[in-house]
Amino acid sequence: MTDARIYLSPPDVSDLERKLLLNAFDSNWVAPVGPDLDAFEEQAAALVGVRHAVALSSGTAALHLALIAAGVRRGDTVLVPSFTFAATANAVLYLGARPVFVDSTPDSWNVDPELIAEELRARAERGQLPRAVIAVDMYGQCADYEPLLTACDRYGVPLIEDAAEALGATYRGRPAGAFGLAGVLSFNGNKIITTGGGGMLVTDDGRVATQARHLSTQAREPVPHYEHRTVGYNYRLSNLLAAVGRGQLQRLPQMIAARRETFRFYQRELPDLEFMPIAAYGEPNYWLTCVLTDQRDEIIAELARHDIEARPAWKPMHLQPVFRDCVMRGGHVSADLFRRGLCLPSGSALTGRDRERVVTAVRTAQQRG
Structure with missing residues (x-):
């Protein structure tokens, strides 16, 4: 199957x-x-x-x-x-x-x-x-x-x-x-x-x-x-x-809890990745689990081979052609987040088997270097 x-x-x-x-x-x-x-x-x-x-x-x-x-x-x-x-x-x-x-x-x-x-x-x-x-x-x-x-x-x-x-x-x-x-x-x-x-x-x-x-x-x-x-x-x-x-509003607490569990699972099983920091001033809803890695493109390709969707982090607006004439203050942080940023599957209906498939594919890409 x-x-x-x-x-x-x-x-x-x-x-x-x-x-x-x-x-x-x-x-x-x-x-x-x-x-x-x-x-x-x-x-x-x-x-x-x-x-x-x-x-x-x-x-x-x-x-x-x-x-x-x-x-x-x-x-x-x-x-x-x-x-x-x-x-x-x-x-x-x-x-x-x-x-x-x-x-x-x-x-x-x-x-x-x-x-x-x-x-x-x-x-x-x-x-x-x-x-x-x-x-x-x-x-x-x-x-x-x-x-x-x-x-x-x-x-x-x-x-x-x-x-x-x-x-x-x-x-x-x-x-x-x-x-x-x-x-x-x-x-x-x-x-x-x-x-x-x-x-x-x-x-x-x-x-x-x-x-x-x-x-x-x-x-x-x-x-x-x-x-x-x-x-x-x-x-x-x-x-x-x-x-x-x-x-959906009635089920929001359960969906946040499921996404938090996925974040913690990835964090535990993929310690070589740099996870988006959780600021001390608040608690996120864990909408997407995002990481930084120099192997971003290789991991996305390996996940795709296993029929798993992943995406780069947002491409900053100051790097978008449509906004090329706009003023930008700073830029190196957001540029690096895009260069190394990776969003992993984070849906609230992910099963344990789904998460294991994601982790296995990521580890395969990491091992290939």
């Missing part, structure tokens, strides 16, 4: 999600809004510890609306980590603004707070403060928010937390998504929980939530006819997908 393919981070759904989805379907709440959407938003807001949540079609949509709420306009600049997925920077370009990329710290692979503070200070002296700062919680581990918020508050620049990868993680006891003007969550198929696609904006600011909700429904005015005073977007999550999300 041939072993099934092992994916990097596939969806993990159960009978609970199926039951909630069918209940929504049978109740005919198929249109974009409905009771499951309301409940999903309430439950996610409670989990993150904020007052408001707006469920949207993607995490990128949430980033776009968060930047609008921060007042980002054409010609503005926004400080963005270079070591991230392209969606973080793409949302800045949607508004005609320009990202200014900032390097990571090797201590957590997240954006370097000292570089953020230095860049803000230098731009304040020139009278060219950015309109916003985005921090990203890399691979399920929160950025260092105390110094980031201190620096942003000093210059009156709003912070947006891209927590797309970090639902369930914590920073000094506070949940990921709870920092800054707004937090952004993703429920893409490879995230720790999924709605089959989707995202969410979470915030304590009622104005931000109201604006996001309004813009996400084509900015329709509350009158009987279709009245529009500003450009809106078709960004609302559907009630059916929200039903799936409700089931």
